Amino acid sequence: MPARSSFREVRSFWCLIVFLVLLVGLSSPARSDETVLKAPAESWTKLIDVPTADPARADQVRNGLSWLLLDEQIVHRPGGHDDFSRTVYKIVDRPGLEQGAGIDLQFDPSRHKVTLNHLRIIRDGIVLDRLADAKFDIFRQEKDAERGVFDGWLTAHINIDDVRVGDTIDYATTYKTTPLIGKDLFFFNFSTEWEEPVALIRSSVTWPADQPLEVKARGTQVKPTISSSGSDTVYLWEIPSPKPVKVEDNLPTEYPARGSVDVASTADWQGVVDAVAPYYKPATTFPPAFAAQLDAITLKRPMPEDRMIQAMRLVQDQIRYVSLSIGTGSYIPRDPATVILSGFGDCKDKALLLTSSLVRLGISAQVALTDLDEGRALDQHLPALRAFDHAIVKATIGKETYWLDATNYLQGGKAHDFPQADYGFALPPFGTGKLEKMPSAVPANPSVQVAEEFVFPDKLGDPLSLTVFSTYVGADADSMRSRLAGRSLSDLSDTYLKYYSKQYPGIQSVAKLEIVDRRDGNIVSVKESYKLPAQALAANDLAKDFPIRASDLGNFLPTPTIVGRTGPVSLGSALYRRHKVTVRNLKARFSGGPMKSIATPYVSLKASWSNTPTEFEVEWNFKTLATEVPAKAIADYLKSVDDISRELEWRYDFTYQDPEDPPANVEVRDPGLEQERVFASLLLLSVFLGVPLFMAYRRSRR
Secondary structure (H helix, E strand, O other): OHHHHHHHHHHHHHHHHHHHHHHHHHHOOOOHHHHEEEOOOOOOOOOOOOOOOOHHHHHHOEOOEEEEEEEEEEEEEOOEEEEEEEEEEEEOOOOHHHHHOEEEEEEOOOOEEEEEEEEEEEEOOEEEEOOOOOOEEEEEOOOOHHHOEEOOOEEEEEEOOOOOOOOEEEEEEEEEEOOOOOOOOOEEEEEOOOOOOEOEEEEEEEEEOOOOOEEEEEOOOOOOEEEEEOOEEEEEEEEEOOOOOOOOOOOOOOOOOOOEEEEEOOOOOHHHHHHHHHHOOOOOOOOHHHHHHHHHHHHHOOOHHHHHHHHHHHHHHHOEEOEEOOHHHHOOOOOHHHHHHHOEEOHHHHHHHHHHHHHHOOOEEEEEEEOOOOHHHHHHOOOOHHHOOEEEEEEEEOOEEEEEOOOOOOOOOOOOOOOOOOOOEEEOOOOOOOOEEOOOOOOOOOOEEEEEEEEOOOOOOOOEEEEEEEEEEOHHHHHHHHHHHHOOHHHHHHHHHHHHHHHOOOOEEOOOOEEEEEOOOOEEEEEEEEEEOHHHHHHHHHHHHEEEEOOOOOOOOOOOOOOOOOOOEEOOOOOEEEEEEEEEOOOOOOOOOOOOOEEOOOEEEEEEEEEOOOOEEEEEEEEEOOOEEOHHHHHHHHHHHHHHHHHOEEEEOOOOOOOOOOOOOOOOOOHHHHHHHHHHHHHHHHHHHHHHHHHHHHHHHO
C-alpha cells in the first residue's frame, strides 16, 4: 500500500508540473526579435522575373487571388540546409483582400531560423517596399490541443497595410533548418500541380556533387534539369502554367491526389533506422509499483500470448495519451520510468514503454514507426524522418507476429483474435532496415449484429413491444466499449430512442439499457426495450404501413460524383454486418415477396426471409468485398449502392388477417376445383349431344 500511495502522489505532482508548463507556454507571447528576422536574401538565391497569368485560365481563379509564382530554392550547408521561398500573387477581386493582405509564417523554433527577405506591393507598375513597416504578431497555435497533441510550432502573422484590388504581393523568406536528429538526412517534397492556376511552379536543390540525391516522382511525369555549379549539382524543376487538378473525394491512400516529387539524400530506409534506433532501445528499469504489476502478470499468466495481452492492456488503460512533440520530443521518446511516474505519454512514449514491458516478460518486441493516414503509401515515397507520425509495437512469439497499438485503450480479445494495428507499412528500427507490411484482417463472421423483435398486441388496446439485441465483436466491440466509457447510459439511451422515434412516432423506452461486456472474448452486447402504445400504433395507420429496415448496412458507403472521375473510390477496411427483424403474433402468413440480393465484386447484400403462420422474419447480410472500386466500375458501383438502399426498408400491412376456418359441418368449396368441375360437365354434355347430332347429319347426307 505505501508504494502505491507514493506512486500516485508522484504522478499527480508530475501532471501538475506539466499542466503549469503548458499553461505558461500557451499564454506567453514569443519575442519577435528572437524568432523572425528581416534581412535581404543571401547571394546564392536567384530572383527571376515574375511571369504573367494565363488568360485562358482566368475563369478558374478562386477567392480573388491569381497565383503567379511559387519558387523554392534549397542549398546545402554543413549541419543542415537553407530554404529560400518566394511567393507572388495578384489580388484580382474583393475576396482576395481577406486572404492576400495577410501572411502567416509557420516554424519550429527548435530547428528553424526564419528571415523575411522582402515584402513588396506592385501597384500600377510601381514597386512599394513594405519590409521596413512589416510587424510580426507571433503566437503559438496548437491546432490539436483538444486531442492532447502539442507540437510547439509558432506562427508569425504579418498584416500588410493598404492593400487594394489590383495589387500584386511579392514576398520571400529564408528558413535555416538544422535537423535535431539524423543531421545527414535530407528530404524535400513539392507538388507539381495545384487546384488553382499558377503561372509558374519552380523548385531547385543545390547539393554537393559527392552526395548525389535521389529523386522520385509520384503521379507526374515531370523530370528535373540537372546541371553542375562548381562542386555542387543543381536539380531544377520548372513547370509553367500547370493544368489545375481536381482533387477527388474518397481516394485510396495509395492513389496520388495530385502530382508530387520527392527529393532525398537516400533511397534506403536504413538511414532513417540509423537515426532513430539509439532512442528506441527497451528500458530495463521501472518504478517499483509498475515492476510489481509486470511480475504479477508473469506469475498469473504462464502463456506468453496471455502475458502480451495483459501488458498491452496495462499500458493502454493506465497511461493516458498526451503528446509533447516539442523540439526533440517530435522524434525521441521519453524514458519509460518518466512516462510511468507522470501517468501520460504520446505514441512514442507508450510504444517504448510497452516494448520494454514485453521484453521484461520474456517476449521479443520492438517499436515500429508508421503513419496514421499515409501508412499504406509509405512504399511509394523516398525515406524521410517526417514520413512517420505514429509509433506502434511489433511483438514476436514463436512464428507469429503481432502489431500492437499502445495508444488504444479498453481493447479486448485474446492473442488469436484481438484487433491488430493495420496502417499499411511500418519501419521497425531493429530488423532488416526495410518497410514491413502489416496484414489486413478480413472478417469471417459479422462484427455487428442487430436483432429487432416486434411483438404485436394480442388484443385491441394493448401496446406493441420492441426488443433490440445488438452484438459487437472485435474492433467494433473495442469501439463500442470506448463509446460506453465516454458517454452516460442515459445519453446513449436517448440517442437510440430518437432513432426509433423517427420510424415509430410515440415509441417509449420501458427499461434501462442492459450492457454485457465480455472483454476477453471481445464481445459487447446491448439490449434495448421499448413499447408502442395502441393509440400510436393506430395513428396514421402505422400498422397498415409498418416499416422494417436495416440500420448501418451500406448507408455509409461513399457516393462520389462520376463526372470527370479518374481515380478509384476507397471502401476502407473490410466490413461484414448483419441485421435481422422478427415480427411475432401476426394474424396471417407474410412473405418477403420481391426482396432480392445484390452481388458485385465490391459490395454484397444478401436478403432472406422465412415465416410461420404467426411470425415473419427478414435477415440482411452486408459485406464489402474489396478495398476500392476502379474508376471504370464506379457507375455500376453507384447503381449497386442505390439498389442496396432500396432493399434495406420494406413496409407491410400487419393488420391483414387470413380468413377464419369454416365450421366442421360446412363444406368448403375451392373456387379452382369448382371451375374444373364445370369444365368437365360441359365437356360431357357436348359429347352426349354432339355425337347423336353428328350421326344424324351423316345419315341425312346419304
